[in-house]
Amino acid sequence: MNRFCDYKSCQYFNKQPSIEQRSKLNKVMCPLCMNANYCSNRCRDLDWPIYHKEICKKSQPDRARSCNDTIDSCSTTSVRRKAEEFEIISIGSKLELGRGSYGSVKLVKDKQNGLLYAMKIMNKRQVFEYCSVENLKREIKIQRRLVHPHICKLHHYFEDKENVYLILEYAQNGSLFNYIKKRSKLPENEAFVYFFQTCLGIDYLHKNKIIHRDLKPENLLLDHEGNIKICDFGWSAESLTEKRMTFCGTYEYMAPEMLNKQPHDFSLDVWSLGILLYELLHGNAPYRGKNNEELGNKIKSGQPINFALTLSNDVVSLIKSILKYIPGERLTMNQIFEHPWMVKHASNYNIEIQTYVYKTQNPTRQIPTANFQSKQKSIDIQKKEPLSRPISQDQNKLKEQSNNYKPYQNDYKQEEFNKPRISRISNRNEIMMHQHQLQQQQQEEKLSFMDRVFLAFGCLNREKK
Numbered sequence: 001m002n003r004f005c006d007y008k009s010c011q012y013f014n015k016q017p018s019i020e021q022r023s024k025l026n027k028v029m030c031p032l033c034m035n036a037n038y039c040s041n042r043c044r045d046l047d048w049p050i051y052h053k054e055i056c057k058k059s060q061p062d063r064a065r066s067c068n069d070t071i072d073s074c075s076t077t078s079v080r081r082k083a084e085e086f087e088i089i090s091i092g093s094k095l096e097l098g099r100g101s102y103g104s105v106k107l108v109k110d111k112q113n114g115l116l117y118a119m120k121i122m123n124k125r126q127v128f129e130y131c132s133v134e135n136l137k138r139e140i141k142i143q144r145r146l147v148h149p150h151i152c153k154l155h156h157y158f159e160d161k162e163n164v165y166l167i168l169e170y171a172q173n174g175s176l177f178n179y180i181k182k183r184s185k186l187p188e189n190e191a192f193v194y195f196f197q198t199c200l201g202i203d204y205l206h207k208n209k210i211i212h213r214d215l216k217p218e219n220l221l222l223d224h225e226g227n228i229k230i231c232d233f234g235w236s237a238e239s240l241t242e243k244r245m246t247f248c249g250t251y252e253y254m255a256p257e258m259l260n261k262q263p264h265d266f267s268l269d270v271w272s273l274g275i276l277l278y279e280l281l282h283g284n285a286p287y288r289g290k291n292n293e294e295l296g297n298k299i300k301s302g303q304p305i306n307f308a309l310t311l312s313n314d315v316v317s318l319i320k321s322i323l324k325y326i327p328g329e330r331l332t333m334n335q336i337f338e339h340p341w342m343v344k345h346a347s348n349y350n351i352e353i354q355t356y357v358y359k360t361q362n363p364t365r366q367i368p369t370a371n372f373q374s375k376q377k378s379i380d381i382q383k384k385e386p387l388s389r390p391i392s393q394d395q396n397k398l399k400e401q402s403n404n405y406k407p408y409q410n411d412y413k414q415e416e417f418n419k420p421r422i423s424r425i426s427n428r429n430e431i432m433m434h435q436h437q438l439q440q441q442q443q444e445e446k447l448s449f450m451d452r453v454f455l456a457f458g459c460l461n462r463e464k465k
Contacts, residue, residue: 006036007043008051041134048128081156083165085111086119097174103163107170117155120166127164136164139233142210150201152221152231171221171229180217184283188315191280192345194220197228199273200356203333205230206266210238213246215272216253217279251292252285256325259296267327273336274322281315282308286323314341 004022005012017025017039028044030036036052038044086108088095097105103122110117127136143154156167173179176194180186186194198220205212212219213235221229235248243263255271257264278286286305289295302325307316318341324330336342337353346353 003037005039005043006052007038007047009046010039010043012039045133081158081165081167083119083158083160083163086117086167087111088119089116105168108167110167116170118168118170120168122164122166124159124162124164135234138236138238140166142233142236142238146205146208146210148201148204150197150228150230151204152229168231169223169229171231172224173222173226175218176220176222176228177217179222180280180283186280188281188312188341189345189348191277192342193349194228194280195273195277196342196346196353198230198276199333199336201228201230202269202273203337203357205236206269206333208238210236211244211266212236212269212272214249214253215269215276216250217276218250220276251295252287254296254299255327256300256302257327259300265327267330270322270330270333270336271327274319274330277315277322278305278319281311312341314339314344317341 003014004016007013025039028038028041030044030052036044036047038047089107089109091107095106097107097118099105103120103126106119106121108117108119109115122136127133140154140157143152147153152171153169154166155169158165202212202215212230212233214232219230219232221231223229237244237246243265245261245263247258247261249258253272253275255264255268258268275285287295287298289298305323318336318339321331321339322336331339337357342353
């Protein structure tokens with residue numbers, strides 16, 4: 001009898017599902033050898049590092065043939081490019097702009113037009129071992145169709161036998177995370193600039209049925225003019241006709257419903273916006289813990305958070321209205337844009353908020369970028385310093401405000417706040433748990449009946465254990 005699913009821990013291993021169950025399942029094959037069958041992407045991804053990985057290694061011809069199909073199944077298309085068409089540019093002694101779980105990001109120059117891009121290089125073996133092929137496809141599919149001044153543009157994507165390459169818009173001034181750590185904390189007028197631009201990008205995503213799910217300063221880049229560029233759509237989800245259940249994101253920015261493993265929707269990003277605004281003003285996230293478990297318990301407890309005494313009542317009110325434990329009680333994006341604190345600071349910059357809010361579903365519509373930066377001051381490209389002086393503020397006055405901004409008191413060393421936070425990779429932990437369970441199961445199968453009896457009573461000798 002042909003197995004419906006080749007994953008040995010699946011309920012359908014050596015068992016045919018009913019007609020009703022079959023209608024809800026998708027037949028999935030291993031994309032490398034095209035031989036193994038699974039009832040879902042989850043079973044395929046869990047089976048790879050435990051069993052099927054060794055089988056795929058033995059079928060080298062098939063593996064070489066299908067290796068280039070990793071991202072070709074995406075519905076979007078890209079002009080065929082090659083890695084040789086891009087020249088890697090070093091910045092001083094650094095050869096990389098950054099490094100992630102699956103590879104590195106390098107500054108490159110397109111030999112055809114001389115333009116600078118950020119090339120994200122991901123090793124296929126690592127990508128597949130960590131079960132993020134679907135995340136990669138989703139990231140490419142989503143980011144290719146996004147056109148917004150505050151979202152990082154994906155220009156090209158291609159692959160070879162070893163790597164997948166994403167050619168992204170180059171954000172010259174690095175991440176907002178590094179900028180916050182350099183400044184320690186920001187005054188309210190400057191925090192408004194970055195918060196408002198991030199809200200514009202998130203509002204655009206939501207109106208295009210996309211939820212980001214990993215919003216944090218590490219995933220907010222600054223271009224050559226200091227404007228926000230939202231990046232990293234690996235955990236994003238689209239076409240949300242129902243709530244999602246995937247456990248993902250970064251612990252400091254996780255909403256209570258995510259930590260409680262409850263269904264979540266667009267309000268998940270709204271919670272992250274509240275955490276972002278708090279961190280802009282304080283230099284650290286509101287909830288901290290010695291480990292992820294302690295941090296998660298503090299968020300799930302719904303305990304009130306402390307604010308710096310120098311903050312205005314309006315911004316405290318805005319953050320509290322966003323960080324509501326119950327998702328339905330949080331402010332909507334429109335309510336955030338209409339909040340008195342937002343209106344007040346927008347007025348100081350002589351801008352009309354609704355002018356910049358993306359109101360339609362048409363992604364090709366050109367959206368203006370609010371000019372918060374001083375026209376008289378130019379960027380030093382070599383130093384890569386973001387412009388942070390708003391046009392309507394006197395520089396001496398802003399410096400005085402920054403000096404009077406008292407440090408926020410906390411129980412943790414500043415060095416702990418300066419470390420970039422890593423997004424949780426849910427499948428990796430799940431795989432390790434399954435590996436442990438299966439190893440125990442295999443060991444028990446090797447034991448005799450009497451050995452299992454002795455094991456149950458804790459009398460098995462150390463060698464057999």
